[in-house]
Amino acid sequence: MTVKIIALMGSPLPEGNTGKLLEEATRGAKDAGCSVARVNVCDLSFSGCMEYYYCEKNDSCYINDEFSPFLQRFKNMDGLIIATPVMTMGVPGQLKSFMDRFQVYFMAKYKRNQPLITKEQKKWRRTLLLSIGGMNIKNDFDGIKLTTESFCDIIDCPYYDGVFQNNMDEVKDITTRTDIMEAAYNKSFRMCSEITENKEKYS
Ligand SMILES: Cc1cc2nc3c(=O)[nH]c(=O)nc-3n(C[C@H](O)[C@H](O)[C@H](O)COP(=O)(O)O)c2cc1C
Numbered sequence: 001m002t003v004k005i006i007a008l009m010g011s012p013l014p015e016g017n018t019g020k021l022l023e024e025a026t027r028g029a030k031d032a033g034c035s036v037a038r039v040n041v042c043d044l045s046f047s048g049c050m051e052y053y054y055c056e057k058n059d060s061c062y063i064n065d066e067f068s069p070f071l072q073r074f075k076n077m078d079g080l081i082i083a084t085p086v087m088t089m090g091v092p093g094q095l096k097s098f099m100d101r102f103q104v105y106f107m108a109k110y111k112r113n114q115p116l117i118t119k120e121q122k123k124w125r126r127t128l129l130l131s132i133g134g135m136n137i138k139n140d141f142d143g144i145k146l147t148t149e150s151f152c153d154i155i156d157c158p159y160y161d162g163v164f165q166n167n168m169d170e171v172k173d174i175t176t177r178t179d180i181m182e183a184a185y186n187k188s189f190r191m192c193s194e195i196t197e198n199k200e201k202y203s
Contacts, residue, residue: 001203003034003078003196010084010095012042017174021130021163021184022083028188029081033196036081039070041094048097055104056111067101074102075116079126079195080157081188082148086133086166090143099151106154117156124198126160127152128191130184132174136167161187 007026011018022038029036046067054062060071074080084091091099109115117125129148133140141164152159163183171177 001196001200003192003199004076005029005034005036005079005081005192005195006073006077007036007038007081007083008095008098009038009040009042010082010092012092012094014040016085017132017168018083018085018130020174021132021165021181022081024181024184025081025083025128025130025163025188028185028190029079029192032189032192034079034192037073041098042092044094044098046097046101049100049103055107059104059108059116061101061104063101067098070098071102071104074105074155074157077157078121078124078199079128079192080152080155081128081130083130084144085168086131086135086140086144089140091147096147099147102151102154105156109154109156115156120202122156122158123202124195125157126191126195127157128160128188129162131162131164132168133164133166134169136170140164140166160191163187 007022009022026036044066046065047063052062084095105116131141131144149159165177165180
């Protein structure tokens with residue numbers, strides 16, 4: 001049985017600090033026996049939601065671009081790892097636009113009462129959030145957490161846990177924070193082990 005994890009990268013710098021944290025979480029997921037596909041959102045050419053409302057009546061989006069295959073890929077995945085820096089107190093624009101395009105899932109779930117994700121899948125699908133911010137301020141991750149929780153609800157991949165590091169302007173290199181790197185590995189390993197166990201049990 002293959003357990004498919006998507007590692008969704010929101011930073012434009014694949015090898016930056018967000019990327020390093022995501023690599024640790026990916027290692028944890030692979031050690032738990034899962035297959036991991038990394039998606040660098042900033043490499044994709046796609047539009048934001050244009051509110052055509054085509055998805056009010058259809059299980060697809062009117063816009064056909066490089067986002068389109070992800071509607072199916074997110075249906076087939078078993079778990080998600082989102083890695084993102086804080087930008088202007090929220091998720092970077094490209095990642096937010098990517099998330100907004102899942103309005104297709106929202107309409108299916110809440111308007112037509114025909115969710116795209118089965119009841120069985122919901123028993124094992126989970127999301128891990130990794131986020132870093134430059135500033136040393138309170139509430140740095142509030143925007144990220146609100147958006148992620150809402151997104152997780154829309155795509156029926158419930159929020160599992162998170163790893164957060166602010167003050168990156170001083171920390172500079174995330175690999176010097178071994179506790180954070182270990183947390184990314186351990187939480188990912190734990191989440192992916194639980195997903196595997198539950199998928200075996202319920203599928
Ligand atoms: C456009 C932009 C906006 C930012 N806004 C915030 C912010 O609101 N709060 C914060 O803590 N850091 C902010 N930062 C800093 C980044 O979160 C920080 O530099 C982070 O370490 C970048 O990670 P990366 O190099 O892996 O992409 C911002 C950076 C950029 C480029």
